[in-house]
Amino acid sequence: MIRVLIADDHNVFVEGIESLISGSAEIQVAERCYTVQSVTERLAQTGIDVVLLDISFPQIEDGLGLCEFITRTYPVTKVIALTMHDDASLIKRVVKKGAKGYLLKNTTKTELLQAIQTVYHEKQYFNETIMQILLDDSPKNRRTSSGLGARPNLTPRESEVLNLISQGLTTQQMANQLFVSVKAVEFHRSSLLMKFGVPNTALLIKTAMELHCID
Amino acid sequence: MIRVLIADDHNVFVEGIESLISGSAEIQVAERCYTVQSVTERLAQTGIDVVLLDISFPQIEDGLGLCEFITRTYPVTKVIALTMHDDASLIKRVVKKGAKGYLLKNTTKTELLQAIQTVYHEKQYFNETIMQILLDDSPKNRRTSSGLGARPNLTPRESEVLNLISQGLTTQQMANQLFVSVKAVEFHRSSLLMKFGVPNTALLIKTAMELHCID
DNA sequence: TGCAAATTTAGGGTTTACCCTATATATGGC
DNA sequence: GCCATATATAGGGTAAACCCTAAATTTGCA
Known part of the structure; x- marks a missing residue:
């Protein structure tokens, strides 16, 4: 039974x-x-x-x-x-x-x-x-996406981009500031969404703040 | 019967x-x-x-x-x-x-x-x-207590939308959940950006969390 | 009763975010 | 040298966010 x-x-x-x-x-x-x-x-x-x-x-x-x-x-x-x-x-x-x-x-x-x-x-x-x-x-799971609730391992660049996003910068503005292409910034942003297991930037910021990954 | x-x-x-x-x-x-x-x-x-x-x-x-x-x-x-x-x-x-x-x-x-x-x-x-x-x-009972710091006065609907945004929902998903049109949700989202004085959703979430307007 | 606030909806537009597949280089470890 | 990781870049898409004007409704309040 x-x-x-x-x-x-x-x-x-x-x-x-x-x-x-x-x-x-x-x-x-x-x-x-x-x-x-x-x-x-x-x-x-x-x-x-x-x-x-x-x-x-x-x-x-x-x-x-x-x-x-x-x-x-x-x-x-x-x-x-x-x-x-x-x-x-x-x-x-x-x-x-x-x-x-x-x-x-x-x-x-x-x-x-x-x-x-x-x-x-x-x-x-x-x-x-x-x-x-x-x-x-x-295919996404090939990358290091630790389960939710745990803080994912971020590369230096990813941390940088994450903080710039949280400051309200657009992808274009970040590209200018980091002296890289828009596509490069898009890649890091996408990696962040994957690693945190979230569907969009709004939840990314909330989750990252709760995990103290920002500032 | x-x-x-x-x-x-x-x-x-x-x-x-x-x-x-x-x-x-x-x-x-x-x-x-x-x-x-x-x-x-x-x-x-x-x-x-x-x-x-x-x-x-x-x-x-x-x-x-x-x-x-x-x-x-x-x-x-x-x-x-x-x-x-x-x-x-x-x-x-x-x-x-x-x-x-x-x-x-x-x-x-x-x-x-x-x-x-x-x-x-x-x-x-x-x-x-x-x-x-x-x-x-x-409407008499509707206003959120203004209270501390730079926290803006949010209408009930705005608070609702803000929390849904912070949960990662898209405008379309919020419209479905609140049983209103996409345009209505867009309006509230826009009002939130204005009231918080931020250019986009990412900074909205960060600011709102810092002011404890979420959860 | 007229006013103001809040909410809803509409049409049309531009920009940004987000997703896919690829490629290329530099670095460091085994 | 081989391999994994991090980084950077491209092209071509779809979806979503964001902005503007405009108007209707309800409700409480003066």
């Missing part, structure tokens, strides 16, 4: 998942948690095999942080991320946080049960759509 | 709502619709008393429009808006579009059943939280 914990503050959702699972003989819902605290408290006990975790979009930091905490603290427990959004960068970040599966909230009963079974048996579950997005990301 | 139509393209949600309703003797789920077209087709027939409508219907981008269509075309049929968002302006607009009730997706079984019963009997149903949001939305 696979014991599942549902972590979602939306009651309708928890009901829905539970309803979908109820037909299965090998899977049972062991716990429903509506808060982060209750999740951590319940996991401190034993007996949870799989966590169905809602990564709610407006509060990304919370969901991702909890995902990371669970996979680090309880490596045996598998996390399946649940979300309404098929945003590419979000999927990548969730996987980096250690999630073994990713499901959209319009998933079917069949897919849900299969995903739980799959991750329980030490495998990853991602459907074709999700896999496509992840595969497109593989 | 109150006959309910569930309009939501998220399978888990439909299951959840159906599960919550299944215990009731006076309410039954008459139809589940995953597309806008199926909703209109089903309503063209008779026998639907209440529509549980997911406002964040992705396929139209305009759950509000569907809400308006239903309440105009079938005045007898009551619409209860279902959403994950407790956005004040959205609630007001939904009400204006003719919805008789507004429920967040973390609603309880008791509340859901009570809401259906209430609107079926020609009344409106809004819980305390929603009512509070509607009352607090008056």
Whole structure:
């Protein structure tokens, strides 16, 4: 029997998942948690095999942080991320946080049960759509992109560019100041986005400031 | 017997709502619709008393429009808006579009059943939280406390947009999430740049974080 | 009741950001 | 010498950000 914990503050959702699972003989819902605290408290006990975790979009930091905490603290427990959004960068970040599966909230009963079974048996579950997005990301991973939450290793040039970006300079202005081409600056900016695992400059600045990589 | 139509393209949600309703003797789920077209087709027939409508219907981008269509075309049929968002302006607009009730997706079984019963009997149903949001939305209570240093006075909408920017969302994504046009978001973004006196988003995020206007 | 603030939307435009594939050089380690 | 890294550069794209003018709505307030 696979014991599942549902972590979602939306009651309708928890009901829905539970309803979908109820037909299965090998899977049972062991716990429903509506808060982060209750999740951590319940996991401190034993007996949870799989966590169905809602990564709610407006509060990304919370969901991702909890995902990371669970996979680090309880490596045996598998996390399946649940979300309404098929945003590419979000999927990548969730996987980096250690999630073994990713499901959209319009998933079917069949897919849900299969995903739980799959991750329980030490495998990853991602459907074709999700896999496509992840595969497109593989060339990027050649570069040193440490997981989110950790400060990436920046080259001297990258640090320089990062600080200039945070001062509000455009790529053209940075190129002038550094006596290099616009293309060179674009390359470093792109490297920064990759290393920090963020989709755009706005989140780059916020993340870099939180990690004290600026000034 | 109150006959309910569930309009939501998220399978888990439909299951959840159906599960919550299944215990009731006076309410039954008459139809589940995953597309806008199926909703209109089903309503063209008779026998639907209440529509549980997911406002964040992705396929139209305009759950509000569907809400308006239903309440105009079938005045007898009551619409209860279902959403994950407790956005004040959205609630007001939904009400204006003719919805008789507004429920967040973390609603309880008791509340859901009570809401259906209430609107079926020609009344409106809004819980305390929603009512509070509607009352607090008056412009009187809207201003952010100016307080310290060079921190500009931001309108509620501006604060909202600022935080979404800092989370890495694009203008298009924010427009979707806030249920407004891209032009509206562009306006608020532009207002933020002006109020903070910065030339671009990168410096906006840095400045706003230093002034603790984010989070 | 008229005014001001806040919010929304529109059309049209320019600039910048961002992504892809490639190539080239210099450096330092094995 | 070979290899990995850092750096710089190019061309050709798409998407997003940014700027301007203009107007409609709602709401609270004087």
